[in-house]
Amino acid sequence: MKLKNTLGIVIGSLVASTSLNALAQGQGAVEIEGFAKKQYFDSAREFDNDGNLFGGSIGYFLTDDVELRLGYDEVHNARAQDGRDIKGSNTALDALYHFNAPGDSIRPYISAGFSDQSIGQNGASGRNGSTFANLGGGAKMYFTENFYARAGVEAQYNIDQGDTEWAPSVGIGFNFGGGSKPAPVVEPAPIVEEVPPTPEPVETVRVELDVKFDFDKSKVKEESYSDIQNLADFMNQYPQTTTTVEGHTDSVGTDSYNQQLSERRATAVREVLVNQYGVGADRVDSVGYGESRPVADNATEAGRAVNRRVEAAVEAQAK
Numbered sequence: 001m002k003l004k005n006t007l008g009i010v011i012g013s014l015v016a017s018t019s020l021n022a023l024a025q026g027q028g029a030v031e032i033e034g035f036a037k038k039q040y041f042d043s044a045r046e047f048d049n050d051g052n053l054f055g056g057s058i059g060y061f062l063t064d065d066v067e068l069r070l071g072y073d074e075v076h077n078a079r080a081q082d083g084r085d086i087k088g089s090n091t092a093l094d095a096l097y098h099f100n101a102p103g104d105s106i107r108p109y110i111s112a113g114f115s116d117q118s119i120g121q122n123g124a125s126g127r128n129g130s131t132f133a134n135l136g137g138g139a140k141m142y143f144t145e146n147f148y149a150r151a152g153v154e155a156q157y158n159i160d161q162g163d164t165e166w167a168p169s170v171g172i173g174f175n176f177g178g179g180s181k182p183a184p185v186v187e188p189a190p191i192v193e194e195v196p197p198t199p200e201p202v203e204t205v206r207v208e209l210d211v212k213f214d215f216d217k218s219k220v221k222e223e224s225y226s227d228i229q230n231l232a233d234f235m236n237q238y239p240q241t242t243t244t245v246e247g248h249t250d251s252v253g254t255d256s257y258n259q260q261l262s263e264r265r266a267t268a269v270r271e272v273l274v275n276q277y278g279v280g281a282d283r284v285d286s287v288g289y290g291e292s293r294p295v296a297d298n299a300t301e302a303g304r305a306v307n308r309r310v311e312a313a314v315e316a317q318a319k
Contacts, residue, residue, distance in 0.1 A: 025145060026064040026102035026178050026254040033057050033173030037073060042163040047086060051078030064254055067096040075119060088119025094134055103216060103253045108139040132156040147174050202317050207234040209312040211269055218264035220272055228269060231312060232277030238316035245270045245312045247288040250304035255290060262288030269310045
């Protein structure tokens with residue numbers, strides 16, 4: 001069965017199984033792209049000029065890095081030696097492996113697969129049908145989480161005729177999907193119990209820290225330094241205290257990427273406490289919880305901004 005006969009079935013299945021409400025890259029995402037190619041035909045075809053190809057593709061990410069892509073394009077501007085316009089079409093099924101991580105602005109890739117071509121012939125009526133083995137590479141540049149531009153090149157080996165053709169291409173597209181994650185259970189805030197009275201009155205004093213971060217960033221904002229200094233001054237006043245700096249993210253991105261991002265955020269705040277405000281390194285630990293502990297609704301931008309945070313708390317006994 002020709003590959004292009006399956007195009008409508010696969011596109012319908014992918015779109016039906018993907019929710020437009022969950023905008024994310026990585027495993028489960030769908031990418032739709034429009035593209036243009038310059039086809040450099042083999043000299044054996046004896047065409048007067050090379051062709052321009054225009055088409056589109058739809059891809060599904062089986063993992064964070066591996067995408068299965070179905071594409072279709074049509075031939076324009078190619079001419080036979082007798083002046084006839086050459087008409088043709090290609091249907092391709094390729095697998096792409098992406099480098100870097102979901103959410104990075106640049107994702108290079110390599111590709112391999114097969115394509116079916118039906119195209120007019122020089123000096124003869126009817127069309128020539130051939131099967132190609134494809135091998136290519138390129139890169140995608142993401143301008144936002146969901147919109148990208150792509151440039152690449154493919155070598156196409158004609159299995160039926162034994163020659164090779166080349167096709168550099170550019171495209172623009174967008175992605176969506178990635179699967180909706182269940183909302184994690186929000187743990188209740190710990191309750192601080194009052195210290196019972198003693199012959200020598202003792203009071204529990206507590207300082208909390210809540211540092212917010214920009215999307216996909218781990219750099220501490222200048223506006224947060226004063227809050228970090230307040231925590232450092234408290235710990236320096238009570239040298240027996242210790243703390244654990246906890247990093248968190250919103251739900252945009254994969255679990256593994258968000259875990260790493262939360263750890264970088266926690267480490268950044270710890271370094272300010274230790275290196276800039278003189279808290280002993282052995283008194284400050286850091287840990288990342290990724291997106292697993294939200295305190296606001298990740299379905300809204302305002303909620304996601306609240307969840308991009310680092311928290312810490314210190315208690316001491318003051319007489």
